[in-house]
Each structure stands twice: as C-alpha cells, then as structure tokens.
Amino acid sequence: MFKQESSSTKPEPVKEEAPMCEVHKEEKINIYCVTHGVPTCSMCKVFGAHKDCVVEPISSIFQTKKTELSDGIAMMVGTNDRMQGIISQLEEACRAIEENSCRQKTLLCEKFDHLYSILEDKKREMFQKVVVEQDEKVNYIRGLTRKYGDHLEESCKIVETGIQTMEEQEQAVFLQATKPLRQKIGEASSIAHLEKVERGYENMDHFSVDFRRERRALRSIDFIQDEDDEDEEGETESNDTEVTQSVQSLALSSSKSPTPPSSPLPNTNV
Numbered sequence: 562m563f564k565q566e567s568s569s570t571k572p573e574p575v576k577e578e579a580p581m582c583e584v585h586k587e588e589k590i591n592i593y594c595v596t597h598g599v600p601t602c603s604m605c606k607v608f609g610a611h612k613d614c615v616v617e618p619i620s621s622i623f624q625t626k627k628t629e630l631s632d633g634i635a636m637m638v639g640t641n642d643r644m645q646g647i648i649s650q651l652e653e654a655c656r657a658i659e660e661n662s663c664r665q666k667t668l669l670c671e672k673f674d675h676l677y678s679i680l681e682d683k684k685r686e687m688f689q690k691v692v693v694e695q696d697e698k699v700n701y702i703r704g705l706t707r708k709y710g711d712h713l714e715e716s717c718k719i720v721e722t723g724i725q726t727m728e729e730q731e732q733a734v735f736l737q738a739t740k741p742l743r744q745k746i747g748e749a750s751s752i753a754h755l756e757k758v759e760r761g762y763e764n765m766d767h768f769s770v771d772f773r774r775e776r777r778a779l780r781s782i783d784f785i786q787d788e789d790d791e792d793e794e795g796e797t798e799s800n801d802t803e804v805t806q807s808v809q810s811l812a813l814s815s816s817k818s819p820t821p822p823s824s825p826l827p828n829t830n831v
C-alpha cells in the first residue's frame with residue numbers, strides 16, 4: 562500500500578530528489594504521520610518510531626498543508642498590515658505629543674510672563690508711592706531748613722547789632738538804638754511761628770509689605786488638577802494609557818480575525 566503511494570508521488574519531486582529516511586537510508590519519505598505531524602517512511606510505520614501512529618499518504622496531506630500555509634501567510638500579511646497601522650498610529654501619537662507639549666509650553670510661558678508683568682507693574686507702582694512721599698517729605702524738611710536758616714541769619718544780625726549797640730558810649734544814642742533793638746530781639750527770639758517737624762515724620766515704616774500670603778500663593782502655582790484624583794499620575798499618563806488601549810484593541814482585533822480551520826501556528830496545532 563505504501564509502496565504504491567511512493568510510486569504515485571514519484572513524479573512530484575522531479576526537480577529535486579525526494580528526501581530519504583534518516584533511519585532507513587533506502588526508503589523515501591512518502592507517508593505522513595498524522596499523530597506526530599511529521600513526514601516519514603513506510604518502514605518507520607511498519608517497524609519503526611511510527612509503528613502505532615495514524616498515517617496518511619503524503620500527497621493527500623500535501624494539499625491540506627499547502628492550503629493551511631497559504632491561509633497562514635494571508636493571515637500574517639493581514640497582521641503585518643495591522644502592525645504597520647499600529648506603528649503609524651504610534652508615530653502619529655508621538656507627533657501629537659510633541660505638538661501638544663509645544664503648545665502647552667508656549668501657553669505656560671505666556672501665563673508666566675503675564676504674572677511677571679503684573680509683579681513688575683505692582684513693583685513700579687508701589688516704588689512710585691514711596692518716591693512721591695519721600696520727595697514730599699524731603700522737600701518739606703528742606704523748606705523748613707531754609708526758613709530756620711533765614712531766621713538764624715536774621716538772629717545773628719540782631720546779635721551783631723546788639724553787640725555793637727552795647728559798645729555805644731553815647732548814652733542818648735544807645736537809648737535811641739536800644740528800643741527798636743529790644744523789639745527785634747523780642748520778635749526774633751520766638752520761633753513759635755516756625756513749623757516743627759512732627760515726631761516720627763521721618764518714619765517710612767508704613768510702606769512695609771507682608772508678602773507671606775503671596776509667597777505661598779506663588780509657591781502653590783501648579784497645573785490644574787483633575788477634579789477626581791483617582792490616580793495621581795498626570796495627564797501625560799492618561800494619554801499613554803489611551804495609546805496603549807488603542808494598540809491593545811488593534812492587537813485584539815487582529816487576533817480575532819478569521820483563522821483557517823486548522824491554524825499552521827505550532828501552538829494551536831496541538
């Protein structure tokens with residue numbers, strides 16, 4: 562029976578000599594052991610390793626296996642297409658991440674620049690308030706100094722005139738001079754009409770600032786947090802999961818694709 566098969570398969574491997582059995586060097590491999598899924602020789606079936614195995618003529622298995630392989634190839638081509646699709650999606654995701662990051666960085670810069678400008682404006686404004694009061698107070702003090710200076714000059718002149726008058730030997734002249742002089746002394750000795758600087762006028766403590774609250778606020782600057790903090794991994798993480806999920810779903814759909822009746826894959830062959 563097997564000899565017949567061997568002769569019938571003979572025209573098949575014309576171009577290439579049919580392989581011989583490794584155990585039985587004279588025997589062509591012309592039957593197929595269904596149990597072990599390997600081609601073998603008739604002697605192996607009769608006496609050898611495949612004595613108790615189910616075998617079939619190699620030609621009948623040939624077409625089945627060829628179809629199986631062809632189906633397998635077609636499935637792999639489909640899978641490869643899907644993988645190419647996944648790779649394209651991943652590349653697209655990469656580009657999207659870069660674009661999104663770029664946009665967020667620009668926005669971040671703008672927002673920070675706005676904060677800086679608010680601070681700069683405030684600083685200038687408050688600085689200006691100090692400068693204005695400083696000028697006002699210094700000008701007032703300078704004016705007062707001038708008034709006191711003028712008064713001092715006047716007093717010095719009176720003192721000088723007084724000393725000269727003291728030296729006057731002529732009594733009548735002395736007495737003539739003394740009356741207006743005493744009046745002048747009376748007027749000039751009073752400085753009540755000159756304003757006085759209030760206590761603590763030089764104090765500028767009212768321009769103190771307490772930025773503790775603002776410092777805390779600045780330190781607490783952060784990205785907007787998700788309202789429900791289920792997982793504390795940031796937004797980027799969730800994007801990653803999205804990508805992974807889409808990849809997984811693609812991979813899943815590829816595994817769900819119609820498979821030939823008996824898959825050529827070794828693990829499903831069992």
Ligand SMILES: [Zn+2]
Binds near residue numbers: 606
């Ligand atoms: Zn053999």
Ligand SMILES: [Zn+2]
Binds near residue numbers: 614
């Ligand atoms: Zn076998």
